[in-house]
Amino acid sequence: MGQYRYSLTHDVCGPGSIGVFKREFGQNAKVWDPTKIVIIPDHYIFTTDKLSNRNVDVLRDFAREQKLPYFYDVIDDPNGHWTFNPARGQLARQYGSRYQGVCHAALPRRGHARPGEVLFGTDSHTCMAGAFGEFATGIGNTDAGFILGTGKLLVKVPETMRFYLEGELPRGVMAKDVILHIIGDIGFDGATYRAMQWEGPGVKAMNIDDRMTIANMAIEAGGKNGIFPADEKTFAYVDGHIKANGTKNNYDPVELDKNQKFIFDRVYNLCELEPTVAMHPNPGNRALAKTLEYVKLNRAYIGSCTGGKASDFIAFAEVVNGKRVYIETYGVPATSEVVQELKETKISGNSVWDVLVDSGVQMTENASCAACLGGPQDTFGRLNAPLTCISATNRNFPGRMGSKESKVYLASPYTVAASALTGHVTDPREFIG
Numbered sequence: 543m544g545q546y547r548y549s550l551t552h553d554v555c556g557p558g559s560i561g562v563f564k565r566e567f568g569q570n571a572k573v574w575d576p577t578k579i580v581i582i583p584d585h586y587i588f589t590t591d592k593l594s595n596r597n598v599d600v601l602r603d604f605a606r607e608q609k610l611p612y613f614y615d616v617i618d619d620p621n622g623h624w625t626f627n628p629a630r631g632q633l634a635r636q637y638g639s640r641y642q643g644v645c646h647a648a649l650p651r652r653g654h655a656r657p658g659e660v661l662f663g664t665d666s667h668t669c670m671a672g673a674f675g676e677f678a679t680g681i682g683n684t685d686a687g688f689i690l691g692t693g694k695l696l697v698k699v700p701e702t703m704r705f706y707l708e709g710e711l712p713r714g715v716m717a718k719d720v721i722l723h724i725i726g727d728i729g730f731d732g733a734t735y736r737a738m739q740w741e742g743p744g745v746k747a748m749n750i751d752d753r754m755t756i757a758n759m760a761i762e763a764g765g766k767n768g769i770f771p772a773d774e775k776t777f778a779y780v781d782g783h784i785k786a787n788g789t790k791n792n793y794d795p796v797e798l799d800k801n802q803k804f805i806f807d808r809v810y811n812l813c814e815l816e817p818t819v820a821m822h823p824n825p826g827n828r829a830l831a832k833t834l835e836y837v838k839l840n841r842a843y844i845g846s847c848t849g850g851k852a853s854d855f856i857a858f859a860e861v862v863n864g865k866r867v868y869i870e871t872y873g874v875p876a877t878s879e880v881v882q883e884l885k886e887t888k889i890s891g892n893s894v895w896d897v898l899v900d901s902g903v904q905m906t907e908n909a910s911c912a913a914c915l916g917g918p919q920d921t922f923g924r925l926n927a928p929l930t931c932i933s934a935t936n937r938n939f940p941g942r943m944g945s946k947e948s949k950v951y952l953a954s955p956y957t958v959a960a961s962a963l964t965g966h967v968t969d970p971r972e973f974i975g
């Protein structure tokens with residue numbers, strides 16, 4: 543599949559991959575194709591941690607040296623150094639005009655996701671780009687170093703599990719509930735080194751954001767990749783973003799093989815799903831939100847590649863509009879573009895951003911991974927104590943969001959919002975008309 547291969551990296555794994563590339567190919571070596579490398583710093587950005595700041599500088603030096611056109615720097619000065627200024631606080635924007643935010647959310651928006659292609663990224667959630675009908679998978683720094691030098695990687699073709707979705711999502715149920723339900727079914731290792739292929743009328747009815755949410759979490763079941771066959775919605779989205787960004791505008795979508803064999807093939811009726819939660823300590827530890835009212839919470843969090851899209855915040859705002867959150871609640875848009883969208887989109891005459899702030903959500907303009915991956919101690923929203931948090935993110939192994947003693951419950955933006963209002967895990971249908 544896919545004649546066209548490209549690679550993605552960020553501030554955590556980029557410097558290591560560059561180190562492997564230089565060690566193996568030489569200090570003065572050139573990358574195999576500068577136009578096929580996308581670098582998006584996003585993980586440990588808004589922190590005073592000097593080594594994290596330096597990682598961004600390493601990426602900038604490499605992009606300049608290799609003349610990489612798709613480096614989305616934090617700052618505008620190509621010869622500058624990135625430092626975070628804590629005196630300006632965590633909430634106000636501290637980035638330049640090219641900065642994007644979380645790589646997986648930014649990649650398609652910047653016109654780098656196309657059906658039929660192959661994407662290797664130094665991040666396990668690279669599988670999110672499978673929403674666009676491409677083979678997208680996470681790799682390590684060593685593989686990435688060799689890809690920088692050769693553009694090649696030996697990969698075993700995964701067996702395929704088919705998830706055939708019928709029906710429509712009921713009120714209060716989101717794409718996040720679908721993937722949490724299915725990981726609960728197959729287990730957090732249930733798709734290990736397999737492709738998770740999504741088909742059926744339920745998939746056709748889903749918008750691109752929903753498909754991204756689901757594809758993103760293939761890795762939470764151990765999947766090699768998640769894949770949604772490209773359709774007219776995919777083409778409209780991809781073509782629009784290619785045009786807006788002037789990126790490569792030809793691609794060759796792959797058709798479904800009618801004789802394809804599956805190692806697993808199951809039909810799910812979306813109408814039967816209810817708001818679902820993955821309990822501490824893993825994404826497969828499933829329960830219905832309505833059965834977890836006894837779980838008291840200290841913290842709610844909305845953000846990340848899977849849960850920090852504009853549509854996620856709009857869903858959250860629908861629930862909290864005109865109300866006050868009861869527990870500390872942090873909101874981190876996935877990308878700088880999402881920040882803009884939330885300020886421009888209105889609900890009942892107010893911007894979504896204002897609705898969220900007025901309800902007590904601490905919203906930062908500094909789009910990034912933030913506390914999804916814990917990060918340095920001063921990371922916005924990090925669980926620095928043994929807290930119990932409900933989160934719209936994608937992974938809840940112990941220590942993922944900070945303290946190893948904290949407990950993270952994964953849920954949809956609706957469920958996180960409803961739980962933020964009550965202080966315990968809450969079925970959002972109580973709050974949705």
Ligand code: SF4
Binds near residue numbers: 845846
């Ligand atoms: S938002 Fe979280 S899951 Fe997504 S790339 Fe960043 S750390 Fe990984």
